[in-house]
Amino acid sequence: MTPFKLTEELVAEIKLLIYNQEDVQLEGLLNEVHYADVAEIINELAAEEATYLIKLLDSDKTSDVLTEVDDDLREAILGNLSSKEIAEELEELDTDDAVDIIAELSEERQQEVISNIEDEEHKEEIKELLKYAEDTAGGLMAKELVKVYDTWTVAGCLRRIRGQAEEVTRVHSVYVVNKQDELVGRLSLKDLIVAKNEKKIADIYISNVDYVNVEDNVEDVAKVMSKYDLEAIPVVDNSKTLLGRITIDDIVDVLKEEADKDYQLAAGITQDVEADDSIIELTRARLPWLFLGLVGGVGAFLIMEGFQDTFNKYAVLFFFTPLIAAMAGNVGVQSSAIIVQGLANDDVKGSINRRLIKEMLLAALNGTILALFLFFFVWVTKGDVNTAFAISASLVVVIIVAGLIGTFVPLFLNKQGIDPAIATGPFITTSNDIFGILIYFWIAKMVLGI
Amino acid sequence: MTPFKLTEELVAEIKLLIYNQEDVQLEGLLNEVHYADVAEIINELAAEEATYLIKLLDSDKTSDVLTEVDDDLREAILGNLSSKEIAEELEELDTDDAVDIIAELSEERQQEVISNIEDEEHKEEIKELLKYAEDTAGGLMAKELVKVYDTWTVAGCLRRIRGQAEEVTRVHSVYVVNKQDELVGRLSLKDLIVAKNEKKIADIYISNVDYVNVEDNVEDVAKVMSKYDLEAIPVVDNSKTLLGRITIDDIVDVLKEEADKDYQLAAGITQDVEADDSIIELTRARLPWLFLGLVGGVGAFLIMEGFQDTFNKYAVLFFFTPLIAAMAGNVGVQSSAIIVQGLANDDVKGSINRRLIKEMLLAALNGTILALFLFFFVWVTKGDVNTAFAISASLVVVIIVAGLIGTFVPLFLNKQGIDPAIATGPFITTSNDIFGILIYFWIAKMVLGI
Structure with missing residues (x-):
């Protein structure tokens, strides 16, 4: 089998054949193509063109194609098909796949489609499976065995x-x-x-x-x-x-979705979106976390403004706030990511305290190494050993606190039954920005004795 | 089957039985336990205790256990076993699993172990499989079919x-x-x-x-x-x-490793580490990215220092740099994550230009909404419409540039054959921090006409 390759030429050819309603040629071209590849082709078509192909090709292939096409397109195609046509597709599918498709329809449409399924056993099985919640074993299982x-x-x-x-x-x-x-x-x-x-x-x-x-x-x-x-x-x-x-194979899909979701949460994307979704969908998924970042930034602004008078002599301190915020954020994301992944793989054992102590040691080690570099940089460029010490000492404390927050928050969320994955990403970066800057100014003030 | 549950009591009991060399009881206790569960128990033991169990139990179980225990522990156990003992374990395994274990030994030890394998066919097959690179189909396949x-x-x-x-x-x-x-x-x-x-x-x-x-x-x-x-x-x-x-099942492992690796890269962790690894290992995995963040922070410092004179009147501008840096970082991470995931799932189609234009529109939309909030906040709290406009106008531009960088870098890396996953995380956050702050001050300077 030579591997299938989706090309723009092929898509253009198929669009043209659809436009000219060259049914025999379309069937000849697509009959030998695997349904997963037909789905890839259909993903490149407009909803009307896709519907044309679904109606044209045999149900034993198009039913599988329907399970593989992008969600939005499937919704559009199903909207173009009659209840009877949908029922015919479902007859060809295993019960688990049939239920996945039917579950996307409105309550009323579901009834219509089900009543059009001719195979009585298949019909009863689909009705049974519809009762189970999507995220349970019942929602994933098939009756065929x-x-x-x-x-x-x-x-x-x-x-x-x-x-x-x-x-x-x-x-x-x-x-x-x-x-x-x-x-x-x-x-x-x-x-x-x-x-x-x-x-x-x-x-x-x-x-x-x-x-x-x-x-x-x-x-x-x-x-x-x-x-x-x-x-x-x-x-x-x-x-x-x-x-x-x-x-x-269903589990492979679950694992992929789970991994994609965690990755997106870590990147500050709240809904399941793909690169090819519309700008409105992408905005809905991205704006909430950005807004959180904005609020965090305003918090940082208020803190800095509060320290303004104290530090009129030490403008240089303000120039290091992006560095402090970045380090606090990075450390927090690192430690939370390791915990989130450990929780997902069930290999976070032992008490929370032991883990916090370990993270503290780790952060202290990393923080000290980094602070040494920063100390010499500030000392050499500014020629002021006190300022250099104030900034680098704060950095160590900021990193330790950031590491502790990054470790504690996912463990805490997990104990509360909340998906800890939301802790890696903007949530931890934003709170660590604020805490980091606050701690930084406190410590600097203390060290400089003002 | 009641699901197996790893408890501290069970581990303590097994440790005691090993200490007292109560072989019959250990066998009775563990014979009915699935090898994946025995591996979980063994992961909680010291290397000497683990070796004791591996030697005690039947090879047909321990060989599978060996494939499942943590890498470090397996290395220690294999170090405690003779070449003949390892060969006996390998006899029980499918060729693909046997090769995974043998590949971890030194060249010399490999030869010793192989020469101790009695089944000639198994021996030849293992030798053949050892020739293939680990990340190829040959490195994953088994000869049993x-x-x-x-x-x-x-x-x-x-x-x-x-x-x-x-x-x-x-x-x-x-x-x-x-x-x-x-x-x-x-x-x-x-x-x-x-x-x-x-x-x-x-x-x-x-x-x-x-x-x-x-x-x-x-x-x-x-x-x-x-x-x-x-x-x-x-x-x-x-x-x-x-x-x-x-x-x-091997592919499930590949997918999980791939997802874990991408997640860790996005969080700024360069090596494959787990929550239970040593502090030194965790530092090696985390420090490089933190150092990059430090360099970025120093860059931001230099930029701000360069604008110091211009902005003596406008100290307030400096207080918004953490906000600007955070927004640039967040937007960059969001857009790169979507591209990285799209590339992994093969659903990034069309030209780079089209994608950049889409990201620009998206960032402009998000940026404008966020900038409106910021504008009113600054206007109301500072009472200065010019400053408010300067800051929020820069925010829009910063967000657009950050989105473009976040989109372009992974696409570019992918074209160069470099894993685009490294683009989501500290790499993009750090570069976006610097570009963001630079652009912010430029635009503010222009708007304020100073």
């Missing part, structure tokens, strides 16, 4: 699997249940193939099966699956009844 | 698979090769089970198979696998000979 009873034989099992497997795209594991439909174990297809035909499932299944509860949070599911290197995990309710299964 | 020839029948195939599958933990796909061992297609176990016994493989295999070249970069492999939702991908050489396969 291969289930066998512990009383069956291997031969009987293989026969039944041939039936069930037709509608399950990928068989990761065969789940073994008892008469009450309670999950009791699992089998791999490999185990089944290797086993003798007349064996009973009860004799060969592996009872040590990982599972998650339907109400578990998706991030916890992701942790379990990546920790135990699972490719699929069964989902059960409180009485251990087997309800569905989650596959690793 | 199920391979069938297109001339076989389904029945013959199932018979042979029973043999091959014993040594392959998880069978994702059956790879179909021709007489020259060239990859020609794939089959799922499901396809085999569903097919009639007397069919020829040549008649039922799927020829549309994704694959990667052994020299492809792991990040590209991760992109292909997550884009096409693949759970395993075959690896071939330039003549399409099947060499190995990469599974999704």
Whole structure:
């Protein structure tokens, strides 16, 4: 397979074919292209053009394409399709993907679309899945799985699997249940193939099966699956009844979204936006944190104004405030990032106090090294050892306090059940700017004895 | 399965059992625990205690434990084991995991360990894999796979698979090769089970198979696998000979490492460190960026000193420099983060110019809104409309320039083949601090006509 490459020429050609309604050529061109690549092409089209293609191509391909296109475009396309047309796409999808799409529609539209789904079993399963919150195992799971009873034989099992497997795209594991439909174990297809035909499932299944509860949070599911290197995990309710299964590809998406979100929060972006979103969307995501920065800057202004009289002789002190603010911000971001990441990977252990002491030592070491450079710079350029000492001594204290705030805030937020990731970024930079400048002037005043 | 919970009591109990050499009890306690959980326990032990456990427990468990423990501890444990003992652990591992461990040893130690591996095939495969660079498909792949020839029948195939599958933990796909061992297609176990016994493989295999070249970069492999939702991908050489396969659990690790690295770079941490690393390691990772911040701060100082005479009347201008620097930094980080993420996800399309124009409009919009607030604040508190206008007009320009720098730098680095992730963080904050303050004073000087 030569890898697919999205080119401007290809997009232009497809736009032209759509414009001229050259259906046969479009089908010929796109039939052999993987749905993920068709989605990339469609992302470059206008909503009307995209809708044209979705209507033209077979549902077994376009349904998968719909799951992959950008959110905004999908919304526009779904708006252009009738409830019946949407229902036809959903028939082709696994229940988890179908629910992801239907969940984006209005309550009323959802009912219309569901009533147009012809396959009764599929319809009921989708209705069931819609009940679960999006960020729970139930919201992520699919109903498609291969289930066998512990009383069956291997031969009987293989026969039944041939039936069930037709509608399950990928068989990761065969789940073994008892008469009450309670999950009791699992089998791999490999185990089944290797086993003798007349064996009973009860004799060969592996009872040590990982599972998650339907109400578990998706991030916890992701942790379990990546920790135990699972490719699929069964989902059960409180009485251990087997309800569905989650596959690793969905978890890869969860992990990516989680990482993207943390990265954006650290950069001061509050909503999930992409480079290609509109200016209004990008402004909505960026302005709140900038406004926080503005308020912080005004705070710094007020502090400096308050110290104005004291320091009329020492204008030079004011020229170092950007340096102080920058160092406080940088140290705070560094220490909070390490804590946030440690919390996400579950490797922050031990007491908060021990961690604060460690950060204090670390900040004191970094701060002293940096302060030495600054001391000599100020001493040499200004020729005043007192000022040099005042500025560099404050820098050490500012760095220590910044490190402590950066360590404490995410740990505190985490204890309160708030996502600690919001602590890395403008929140910590802004508060550290203010504290840093305040501490800087206090210490300088003390050292200079004014 | 009740989820495993690491408690201090459990760790204390195990430490005591190790101290008293209560081997039977230790085995009883740990035999039923998943290797990933045993690794969590071991991470809490001293190197000598950890080595004791590794020697005590069965290799089929400890080998997997070794792949999961923290790097530093693994290094210490391997140092405590003889070459023969390490070789015994490696016998139990898939080739990809075995190579990951052996690659951490010195050249000389590697030879010793390899010569102690008894399984000749395993030994040769490990030697082959050691030749590939760690960040290539070859460095990630395992030799364990199920391979069938297109001339076989389904029945013959199932018979042979029973043999091959014993040594392959998880069978994702059956790879179909021709007489020259060239990859020609794939089959799922499901396809085999569903097919009639007397069919020829040549008649039922799927020829549309994704694959990667052994020299492809792991990040590209991760992109292909997550884009096409693949759970395993075959690896071939330039003549399409099947060499190995990469599974999704390895890709999950690559994606996590990549995300962690980008997050740390954005926070100004240059090396891969964890919250529990030593103070020296953490300092080495953090000090360089802080030093950059210090240099930036000194730059800001020099600029402000240069404008000192001009602004003797306008001390208030100096009090807003932290605000200006913070806004320049925040805007720069926001715009670079969006570009860095867009580049990572391959959704930054179109020309650089178009993107810069968009960022300029966005920054102008954000800047104007923020400047309006600042204008009224300064006007009301200082009662001087000229100063208020000078400061807020500069803010708009500063924000626009900061946004342009934040957009341009990662795009430029990416074009030069440098990881754009280094652009989000101290690098952009520091340069934006300096440019921001410089522009601020220029514009203010112009507006105030001094």
